[in-house]
Structure formats: C-alpha cells, structure tokens
Amino acid sequence: MKIFFVGFAVFAGGSLAAKHVFVSEHLRFYLAQQYCQSKYTDLSPLTNDLEEQVFRKSVTDGQSGWIGIYWDDNEKKWICVGGVVYRDQAWETSPGNIDRVYWTREKWISKNGWTLSNFFCLNLIVVQEEKTWEEALEHCRENHDDLTSLLSETENRLAKREIQNPTITQRVWVGLRFLGDTWMWVNRDPLKFQAWTQTGDPDQQCPVQKRCGALSKQGEWENRDCQEKLNFICV
Structure with missing residues (x-):
C-alpha cells in the first residue's frame, strides 16, 4: 500500500x-x-x-x-x-x-x-533546505515546477557547477526515482543520458532501499536512501 x-x-x-x-x-x-x-x-x-x-x-x-x-x-x-x-x-x-x-x-x-x-x-533552482526526496519533490511542485531532470552532459555539467558552494550538501536530490523495475525521471522525461557513478554496486541496478537519485559535486549520479535529507534542484 x-x-x-x-x-x-x-x-x-x-x-x-x-x-x-x-x-x-x-x-x-x-x-x-x-x-x-x-x-x-x-x-x-x-x-x-x-x-x-x-x-x-x-x-x-x-x-x-x-x-x-x-x-x-x-x-x-x-x-x-x-x-x-x-x-x-x-x-x-x-x-x-x-x-x-x-x-x-x-x-x-x-x-x-x-x-x-x-x-x-x-533555470535550475538549487534549494538549500535539507529534505527527504519526497519532501523535496513536494517543495518543488508547490513552489516551482518539479524536481529537475538532467537530459544531457551539458545540463549535468551546468547543474554540477551550480552546487559547488561549500554551503550546499555534498550531493543533491534530482528527479530520479526507481519505480517498478527501472529508474525514471518523475516528470516523465525519457531517461536517455545517464551519468551514474561507476561503483559496480548491484544495488544501483536493482536497489532495495536506495531508490532515489542524487547528483554529487563530482557530477555523478548516486542512488541514495530516499529518507536521507539533502539539498535539491528544482525547475
């Protein structure tokens, strides 16, 4: 349920x-x-x-x-x-x-x-409030439009540039979510470009608990526990 x-x-x-x-x-x-x-x-x-x-x-x-x-x-x-x-x-x-x-x-x-x-x-909006992934999603949809998708290496680089301030958490939530049996953008954009960290972690491909996606300050995507509290990027 x-x-x-x-x-x-x-x-x-x-x-x-x-x-x-x-x-x-x-x-x-x-x-x-x-x-x-x-x-x-x-x-x-x-x-x-x-x-x-x-x-x-x-x-x-x-x-x-x-x-x-x-x-x-x-x-x-x-x-x-x-x-x-x-x-x-x-x-x-x-x-x-x-x-x-x-x-x-x-x-x-x-x-x-x-x-x-x-x-x-x-217009990528970095919100410096620490929230769970679902709280971040709610905040973006109430105050802006949505958690952002990152559709290319260029968008990924620009988002990375926006989060380098030391006051921003080491990784930030974006609109990636594992649902059913696949990762997807919550705004329904197709997931064509990908920038996952190369850890070889099988939990990345079929996560049990770490089912929400974040962007690190190195410009890599990481799957994280959705209850973790991070800053996030809205559009």
Whole structure:
C-alpha cells in the first residue's frame, strides 16, 4: 500500500514550462549569457533532440533568441555552454564572424554575437533546505515546477557547477526515482543520458532501499536512501 501511494504521488502533475525562461531584452550574446548566469543558470543548451523537445514546450509562438551554442576559435568547433562540444555535423565548419546560434521555431540561425537579440535561459533552482526526496519533490511542485531532470552532459555539467558552494550538501536530490523495475525521471522525461557513478554496486541496478537519485559535486549520479535529507534542484 505504501509503495502504491508513493508511485501515484510521484507522477502527479509536473509541467515542463519552468525549465527554460524567455527573456525579452535585446542584448549581445555575451551580455545575454552574463544575464542568464547572474539570474538563472546559463543560456539554454539544446545539445540533443530531447532537450529541444522539452525546450519547445516552454516557448510560445513568435519567441526567438540566443541559445547557448557558440563557435570557439581556439578549438575550431561549436561549443555548448558548460564546455561540451556540439556534435551536429552540419555545424562543423568555421562560420567567420557569424559565430553564435539564434533559435527560431522554424530553424536555427547563426548570427554575429554583437547582434542585439532576445534570449533563453536555463533555470535550475538549487534549494538549500535539507529534505527527504519526497519532501523535496513536494517543495518543488508547490513552489516551482518539479524536481529537475538532467537530459544531457551539458545540463549535468551546468547543474554540477551550480552546487559547488561549500554551503550546499555534498550531493543533491534530482528527479530520479526507481519505480517498478527501472529508474525514471518523475516528470516523465525519457531517461536517455545517464551519468551514474561507476561503483559496480548491484544495488544501483536493482536497489532495495536506495531508490532515489542524487547528483554529487563530482557530477555523478548516486542512488541514495530516499529518507536521507539533502539539498535539491528544482525547475
């Protein structure tokens, strides 16, 4: 009876609109990035199809602007915020001074980074209250949107960066939960990217007690006892 109740509560509600924020201010790329880093997390990274699917759910018709992909002249590659190389082969050539990526619903456009444009920010909210996993889930859904999913190496790196403050617990809850016979994101995002710590612990694959997922300050996922009290990340 207890397990059924938890499973039911875990999947109550949970829209995706709060993960990305549209900012209607006309700024150059580097100033837009500074704005996102000061008020949110960073410019929105769109490094795979799943990230863009989630992103599109938060964007209304007519919105367009900078996203977190730029050309690195030293690396001679397109780079995502967080330092991950963008792997779409269509973008693997030097763009000259057309070196930043501007998103529209119809297509992506490369533009000069000095162009004044609206932009999109990724919004990961680190809550420095120590709660059990279920208390953290309730807090996120009451005050924000949900416990966060981490859909790519870029999102994982940006979340890791946000929790390095020594006042934050050594690991933080994210929206990972083992239910039935598998790990899943509680907001129903597909679990494609994974960053589990390489311990070889069989309890990670089929946990008996450690059935909730946390992100460590090393950027690795760990399965933990759901009753442990940690800080957490909402969107």
